[in-house]
Amino acid sequence: MISTAAQSAKVKVNGISSPDDDLNRKIVKLLQNDGRxxxxxxxxxxxxxxxxxxNRVQS
Structure with a gap:
């Protein structure tokens, strides 16, 4: 069983599943501007x- 703290440590935004951090937000922003x-x-x-x-996009 996974605790709620462990569950909230991962997010999935636009296909990116990884700890929520500044680098992931920057990657998402760039992909939102140009998904290709x-x-x-x-x-x-x-x-x-x-x-x-x-790795961050595909995980």
Whole structure:
């Protein structure tokens, strides 16, 4: 059984399921502006790796 604190630690916004943090909000904002924007461009804009963006979007 998962506690309510553990359940609320994850959110799902526009397909992104991960802890709710500033990076996820930035990824969502960029995808809302252009849902077909490549992960590489998002990663460059946010100064993180492409894999980080991919993992956060696909998890």
């Amino acid at each position: 924007r490549p992960y590489k461009e998002i990663a460059n804009a946010l100064n993180v790796s492409e894999g980080t963006v991919r």
